[in-house]
């Protein structure tokens with residue numbers, strides 16, 4: 001499905017709506033250029049899951065884990081990884097995270113490890129259309 005959002009607020013609302021339809025164990029693979037709205041979407045998504053507190057971009061820390069009820073929500077951002085990305089992801093234990101069916105996982109810059117993303121993951125593509133307009137395609 002394709003959406004055009006006209007503000008960060010609308011992108012957050014879309015994230016919130018997607019989170020409200022989860023059954024557990026989903027993996028979302030987010031792709032799209034810098035500033036296209038991925039983290040903004042994740043903020044709404046986390047709110048929809050019931051995560052308390054602010055979601056910051058994990059760009060400088062690679063991964064954050066949030067407990068929601070009896071589940072864990074992982075926000076991963078691969079932006080900073082530049083070399084041997086697939087090996088890094090394995091050695092840092094990141095790829096184990098989406099193998100556990102009880103985890104809800106969102107991965108920013110998932111296109112960097114396209115081959116490693118599970119078949120069952122849902123891809124969400126972000127595109128900056130200029131100004132505050134963003135195109136968001138949910139697989």
Ligand SMILES: Nc1ncnc2c1ncn2[C@@H]1O[C@H](COP(=O)(O)OP(=O)(O)OP(=O)(O)O)[C@@H](O)[C@H]1O
Nearest residue numbers: 005006007008011034035036037038039040132134
């Ligand atoms: N329609 C919109 N949807 C999302 N963000 C928007 C929109 N309009 C303007 N913005 C602004 O664009 C920026 C999007 O930044 P965000 O951190 O979400 O992007 P990102 O894709 O995660 O970038 P990065 O690749 O650096 O992690 C924010 O400053 C946000 O306020």
Ligand SMILES: [Mg+2]
Nearest residue numbers: 038039057108
């Ligand atoms: Mg981001």
